[in-house]
Amino acid sequence: MWLLDKAPEPDILGARLPSREQVFLFFMYKHHVFKKTVPDSVSATSEKLKAIWGKAKLTTKPTRTLEELKNLFEESKP
Template sequence: MWLLDKAPEPDILGARLPSREQVFLFFMYQHHVFKKTVPDSVWATSEKLKAIWGKAKLTTKTDVNIRKNVKNLFEEYQALKKDRNRITDRAELKRKIWKGDL
């Protein structure tokens, strides 16, 4: 996958709560491997997150907020991907910031 140098993951694993990177890789697995639409992939990702948060007995955000955040993460990636051929300092800084936020 462009920018991350990682393959999409079929599941969110680990003893900790998932990072943004894990959430994004799970979303991309749903979207690219299962060929789901963006809304269906967002829904599958939000259901997975709610299940993980439920196991940890954490209060969760509303479904609308979870889906909005996952979709925003994907849209940020799409915007960066659109400018992937740019080699300006600003474009590279945006990529580094996005990777660092994951």
């Protein structure tokens, strides 16, 4: 997967809502740099997204967010 060639990002930055790429790179940072488990990395990424989306006054569905992050990680495996 092309995202695996990029360096993990320690934060999700920008004036816009994050892209899938930004979310995945943040997840990978938590998973590989901090050596968190996949569920812990998903949870940390989900919390970060909820904070960003909350600032934009968007409602979220936590279970859907968690499922999508897990699926994105599973797709990235060789």
